[in-house]
Amino acid sequence: MDLAELREEVCRVNRMLPVTRLVTMHSGNASGLDRERGRLVIKPSGVDYDALVPADLVEVDLETGEVIESRLRPSVDLPHHLYLYRNMPEVGGVIHTHSNYATAFAAVGKPVPLCLTAIADQFGAEIPCVPYVDNIGDHIGEAILQYRNRSPAVLLGSHGTFAWGESATDALKAAVMTEDVAKTVLLAMQLGQPADIPPDEAEKWYDRYHNRYGQ
Amino acid sequence: MDLAELREEVCRVNRMLPVTRLVTMHSGNASGLDRERGRLVIKPSGVDYDALVPADLVEVDLETGEVIESRLRPSVDLPHHLYLYRNMPEVGGVIHTHSNYATAFAAVGKPVPLCLTAIADQFGAEIPCVPYVDNIGDHIGEAILQYRNRSPAVLLGSHGTFAWGESATDALKAAVMTEDVAKTVLLAMQLGQPADIPPDEAEKWYDRYHNRYGQ
Amino acid sequence: MDLAELREEVCRVNRMLPVTRLVTMHSGNASGLDRERGRLVIKPSGVDYDALVPADLVEVDLETGEVIESRLRPSVDLPHHLYLYRNMPEVGGVIHTHSNYATAFAAVGKPVPLCLTAIADQFGAEIPCVPYVDNIGDHIGEAILQYRNRSPAVLLGSHGTFAWGESATDALKAAVMTEDVAKTVLLAMQLGQPADIPPDEAEKWYDRYHNRYGQ
Amino acid sequence: MDLAELREEVCRVNRMLPVTRLVTMHSGNASGLDRERGRLVIKPSGVDYDALVPADLVEVDLETGEVIESRLRPSVDLPHHLYLYRNMPEVGGVIHTHSNYATAFAAVGKPVPLCLTAIADQFGAEIPCVPYVDNIGDHIGEAILQYRNRSPAVLLGSHGTFAWGESATDALKAAVMTEDVAKTVLLAMQLGQPADIPPDEAEKWYDRYHNRYGQ
Numbered sequence: 134m135d136l137a138e139l140r141e142e143v144c145r146v147n148r149m150l151p152v153t154r155l156v157t158m159h160s161g162n163a164s165g166l167d168r169e170r171g172r173l174v175i176k177p178s179g180v181d182y183d184a185l186v187p188a189d190l191v192e193v194d195l196e197t198g199e200v201i202e203s204r205l206r207p208s209v210d211l212p213h214h215l216y217l218y219r220n221m222p223e224v225g226g227v228i229h230t231h232s233n234y235a236t237a238f239a240a241v242g243k244p245v246p247l248c249l250t251a252i253a254d255q256f257g258a259e260i261p262c263v264p265y266v267d268n269i270g271d272h273i274g275e276a277i278l279q280y281r282n283r284s285p286a287v288l289l290g291s292h293g294t295f296a297w298g299e300s301a302t303d304a305l306k307a308a309v310m311t312e313d314v315a316k317t318v319l320l321a322m323q324l325g326q327p328a329d330i331p332p333d334e335a336e337k338w339y340d341r342y343h344n345r346y347g348q
Numbered sequence: 349m350d351l352a353e354l355r356e357e358v359c360r361v362n363r364m365l366p367v368t369r370l371v372t373m374h375s376g377n378a379s380g381l382d383r384e385r386g387r388l389v390i391k392p393s394g395v396d397y398d399a400l401v402p403a404d405l406v407e408v409d410l411e412t413g414e415v416i417e418s419r420l421r422p423s424v425d426l427p428h429h430l431y432l433y434r435n436m437p438e439v440g441g442v443i444h445t446h447s448n449y450a451t452a453f454a455a456v457g458k459p460v461p462l463c464l465t466a467i468a469d470q471f472g473a474e475i476p477c478v479p480y481v482d483n484i485g486d487h488i489g490e491a492i493l494q495y496r497n498r499s500p501a502v503l504l505g506s507h508g509t510f511a512w513g514e515s516a517t518d519a520l521k522a523a524v525m526t527e528d529v530a531k532t533v534l535l536a537m538q539l540g541q542p543a544d545i546p547p548d549e550a551e552k553w554y555d556r557y558h559n560r561y562g563q
Numbered sequence: 564m565d566l567a568e569l570r571e572e573v574c575r576v577n578r579m580l581p582v583t584r585l586v587t588m589h590s591g592n593a594s595g596l597d598r599e600r601g602r603l604v605i606k607p608s609g610v611d612y613d614a615l616v617p618a619d620l621v622e623v624d625l626e627t628g629e630v631i632e633s634r635l636r637p638s639v640d641l642p643h644h645l646y647l648y649r650n651m652p653e654v655g656g657v658i659h660t661h662s663n664y665a666t667a668f669a670a671v672g673k674p675v676p677l678c679l680t681a682i683a684d685q686f687g688a689e690i691p692c693v694p695y696v697d698n699i700g701d702h703i704g705e706a707i708l709q710y711r712n713r714s715p716a717v718l719l720g721s722h723g724t725f726a727w728g729e730s731a732t733d734a735l736k737a738a739v740m741t742e743d744v745a746k747t748v749l750l751a752m753q754l755g756q757p758a759d760i761p762p763d764e765a766e767k768w769y770d771r772y773h774n775r776y777g778q
Numbered sequence: 779m780d781l782a783e784l785r786e787e788v789c790r791v792n793r794m795l796p797v798t799r800l801v802t803m804h805s806g807n808a809s810g811l812d813r814e815r816g817r818l819v820i821k822p823s824g825v826d827y828d829a830l831v832p833a834d835l836v837e838v839d840l841e842t843g844e845v846i847e848s849r850l851r852p853s854v855d856l857p858h859h860l861y862l863y864r865n866m867p868e869v870g871g872v873i874h875t876h877s878n879y880a881t882a883f884a885a886v887g888k889p890v891p892l893c894l895t896a897i898a899d900q901f902g903a904e905i906p907c908v909p910y911v912d913n914i915g916d917h918i919g920e921a922i923l924q925y926r927n928r929s930p931a932v933l934l935g936s937h938g939t940f941a942w943g944e945s946a947t948d949a950l951k952a953a954v955m956t957e958d959v960a961k962t963v964l965l966a967m968q969l970g971q972p973a974d975i976p977p978d979e980a981e982k983w984y985d986r987y988h989n990r991y992g993q
Contacts, residue, residue, distance in 0.1 A: 157958040158951055160896060179992030209991050231896050233962045240893055240966035242973070248455055250483075250507040251375060251446050265975070267982050268895075291975055292895045306373055313372040317448045319965060320534060321455035328457070330480070330506055337482050346424050347394030463670055465698075465722040466590060466661050521588055528587040532663045535749060536670035543672070545695070545721055552697050561639050562609030678885055680913075680937045681805060681876050736803055743802040747878045750964060751885035758887070760910070760936055767912050776854050777824030 139165050140174050140187035143226075146301040147176045147185055150230065153309050156182070160293075161230035162208040165301035166218050168225065171195045175214055177205035195219065209268075216274025217297060226301030228308040231293035234315035238262060239288040245315050248327035252318075253338035254346075255310045256284035265290035286311040354380050355389050355402035358441075361516040362391045362400055365445065368524050371397070375508075376445035377423040380516035381433050383440065386410040390429055392420035410434065424483075431489025432512060441516030443523040446508035449530035453477060454503040460530050463542035467533075468553035469561075470525045471499035480505035501526040569595050570604050570617035573656075576731040577606045577615055580660065583739050586612070590723075591660035592638040595731035596648050598655065601625045605644055607635035625649065639698075646704025647727060656731030658738040661723035664745035668692060669718040675745050678757035682748075683768035684776075685740045686714035695720035716741040784810050785819050785832035788871075791946040792821045792830055795875065798954050801827070805938075806875035807853040810946035811863050813870065816840040820859055822850035840864065854913075861919025862942060871946030873953040876938035879960035883907060884933040890960050893972035897963075898983035899991075900955045901929035910935035931956040 134142075143165040150156040150163065159182075164175035174190040191207040193200055198215050200207060208214075214227045238245055238260075245260040247253060252260070263280045266272040266289070277287050277295055285307040286296035296308035321327045330338075349357075358380040365371040365378065374397075379390035389405040406422035408415055413430050415422060423429075429442045453460055453475075460475040462468060467475070478495045481487040481504070492502050492510055500522040501511035511523035536542045545553075564572075573595040580586040580593065589612075594605035604620040621637035623630055628645050630637060638644075644657045668675055668690075675690040677683060682690070693710045696702040696719070707717050707725055715737040716726035726738035751757045760768075779787075788810040795801040795808065804827075809820035819835040836852040838845055843860050845852060853859075859872045883890055883905075890905040892898060897905070908925045911917040911934070922932050922940055930952040931941040941953035966972045975983075 158954055160955075160958075177993065206993055209986060231894070231958075231962070233958070234965060236894065236896075236962045237965035237969060240962065240972040241970035243969060248506060249446075249451065251451075265973075265979075267979060268986055269982065291893060291973065309373055310375075313375075313446075313448070317446070317451045317455065319969060320449060320452035323538060323968060324452060324458060324534060325456035327455040328480075328506065334480075334482060337484065341424060341483055348392065348421055463721060464661070464666065466666075524588055525590075528590075528661075528663070532661070532666045532670065535664060535667035538753060539667060539673060539749060540671035542670040543695075543721065549695075549697060552699065556639060556698055563607065563636055678936060679876070679881065681881075739803055740805075743805075743876075743878070747876070747881045747885065750879060750882035753968060754882055754888060754964060755886035757885040758910075758936065764910075764912055767914065771854060771913055778822065778851055 134167070136167055136170065136172060136174070136192070137187070139167050140190050143174050143190055143301045144185055144187040146226070146228070146305045148182050149305055151182050153305070155230040155232045155308055155312060161228065162210055163226070163228045163301050163304065164214045165226045166195065166224070172201070173214065173218060175207050175211055178208050180205070212271065213273045213295070216271050217277065217295070220274065220278055221297065223299065224297045225299045226304035227295065227297045228301070228304045229293065229295050230308055232308070232312040234319050235288060235294045235311050236292070237319060238315055239290055239292055239294070242290045244288065245318055246327065246329055247335055248318060248321070248329050249314055250330065250338045251310070252314050253330055253335040254342035255307070256286065257335065257339040258282040258284045260284050260286050260288060260311060262288040263290055265292070349382070351382055351385065351387060351389070351407070352402070354382050355405050358389045358405055358516045359400055359402040361441070361443070361520045363397050364520055366397050368520070370445040370447045370523055370527060376443065377425055378441070378443045378516050378519065379429045380441045381410065381439070387416070388429065388433060390422050390426055393423050395420070427486065428488045428510070431486050432492065432510070435489065435493055436512065438514065439512045440514045441519035442510065442512045443516070443519045444508065444510050445523055447523070447527040449534050450503060450509045450526050451507070452534060453530055454505055454507055454509070457505045459503065460533050461542065461544055462550055463533060463536070463544050464529055465545065465553045466525070467529050468545055468550040469557035470522070471501065472550065472554035473497040473499045475499050475501050475503060475526060477503040478505055480507070564597070566597055566600065566602060566604070566622070567617070569597050570620050573604045573620055573731045574615055574617040576656070576658070576735045578612050579735055581612050583735070585660040585662045585738055585742060591658065592640055593656070593658045593731050593734065594644045595656045596625065596654070602631070603644065603648060605637050605641055608638050610635070642701065643703045643725070646701050647707065647725070650704065650708055651727065653729065654727045655729050656734035657725065657727045658731070658734045659723065659725050660738055662738070662742040664749050665718060665724045665741050666722070667749060668745055669720055669722055669724070672720045674718065675748050676757065676759055677765055678748060678751070678759050679744055680760065680768045681740070682744050683760055683765040684772035685737070686716065687765065687769035688712040688714045690714050690716050690718060690741060692718040693720055695722070779812070781812055781815065781817060781819070781837070782832070784812050785835050788819050788835055788946045789830055789832040791871070791873070791950045793827050794950055796827050798950070800875040800877045800953055800957060806873065807855055808871070808873045808946050808949065809859045810871045811840065811869070817846070818859065818863060820852050820856055823853050825850070857916065858918045858940070861916050862922065862940070865919065865923050866942065868944065869942045870944045871949035872940065872942045873946070873949045874938065874940050875953055877953070877957040879964050880933060880939045880956050881937070882964060883960055884935055884937055884939070887935045889933065890963055891972065891974055892980055893963060893966070893974050894959055895975065895983045896955070897959050898975055898980040899987035900952070901931065902980065902984040903927040903929045905929050905931050905933060905956060907933040908935055910937070
């Protein structure tokens, strides 16, 4: 994949954020990384998703964090994307959102418990919740690294979510499923106390999903 | 109906799963059976619904469970579809989803009670909830057979729903109505305790719906 | 307005039922009356809304309740529509739905209280809830007449809603607003106890809406 | 910007009200001000949004409140828009809605607490709730002025919301974000008690959003 294809993919993923109801107005952003070339592309700050074209995306040097000639400014969340790419070598796509149900858990500082087979499938663990951190320096990135488990998503206390994957497209699936399972679990909690799936059982679903599912 | 028509119908029903908001990303599948020919067709595993065409569906022999020449792998839930077709002779369509409101009941292991005339109409009974079972062998199918009542849908504890009907189209209606009544009942439970409809009263609605309703 | 125009309007209103999310699958119906000619037109039973054309609607004699030459059978709720038209001389349109939030109140047998200015505007009173009645004879119609207040909508216990107006278009507005205010009030009840608007205050909104609002 | 452009913008913003799910049927209105010319344009009363064209908007003199030759009557909420423009010199756009989640807070007379970074970003404070006032004279406008903080939105007890900004487009963003954060906070309150963000922390987000965010 060259950088033009990466721009196409990251543009498409950003445009999917409002379509999949993960963002309202401008409250989210997606990026993708070309690790070989050491370049990422990310959404520009505060612009509408539905008018976004690949050329609008901002290209950034992974090592220096410097913007490569761009007429638009990058998302203010760029430092957090950079931190995750620099510290998680397997990651090629990152998404940040304030999606409603996941952020409801974040607002009360609670993880989404591993109580559904869908959570075992995709996340293989609870979706952890990082205590509140401010937006200064690498505080957000450091907290994510400290609290993450094998799940490709975390909740940020009083804030929202970060999700990731091998590509921006994979990160989108993780972000969409984070909101989807958060919704089901929140609804379930209005009916009673959902039981956790024991680790041995969770492994059966995670294994099937990661080893036998798909094409 | 020949197999080409069956492919058309099952493709259309699979494409309706995200449209009717029963699935998010790839979390559901529909199949249909030609009982005379002993063949079913089912969604391929982990593919997008909106690009699905009839030729993508995977044809499977009902008796042997073997895939009939296909470039795509079938849904990992194929064994459960097979089990239901083999053990419920009146069934010609099966759908599995993790739809949010129905799965909320499943997460706490509770049935959707028979407390609405719409439930009496369509289901004629509460929608039962099977205790959690794993995805090994026929565990899911056996549990469904053990717990089902005359309702064309069951909830799977900590997991989701299975719904069925004479055709894939009928199964879709059962799956959509399962989610719809689960939503109304969950909302009602936030306001108080909905009263069950007594069996004699439920019979009036079930009878009208199954004997005088429609064309 | 002649009968062809009435068919156009009632067809359009029926097609709006799923668009406005008042019905799922086939769970609702709209009718309209030409009181001068003594004829109503109503949705046929169990057919899809999005394929409905004016010629599909079933014409019925208001006095005798007999269907006027039609290739389709009328909604099984026809007797309730007839009863309302025969007993509410000001009404020219009737809608029945199982819309989720309004039916949640119906499931627990509670009215939607007059606690929002939007309820004072449109309904001028709480939206009352009729205790459960069966579908035999005129039980539904009689119960509605007994429990209604000046609000153009009632809830039917364990069942759903009926709404009406001078025309099918007006009935649609009443049905949509019933669901909308039921949603807001149910949500409010998760936050605390909404205070009723006193009758004198409610009158200010009802008066403005009915006498100075609109064109 | 001339008045024709203002009509275009205010028309577009009004048409976005149902698209962004802030209004149901006709329950909301947007206006925009040309302060130099002393003229505002506002939605006509009780008309459909999707058929609205710029020429339908009603032009009003800011000082006298008189309608400038128009074939349609202005929104009945015109006096409240006028009051806000006359008393908030920085405001160029105003929106009134009964959006569901925000109005749920209004129904119980509670503010939306400053418990999310998204609230700190956009509003910089809790979204306050004005006690119930009637629709007579300037009661609504006076109450808003009395209770507002630096947030560009307030809740009206038992009623709905007013939001504003430098333009109608900015007011739309404030109204959409009011509903969005009200939804997340209401959901969070079903899971526990969201902690407020301390003022010093809130300032970091408000500052970033207002001084470094966007293009």
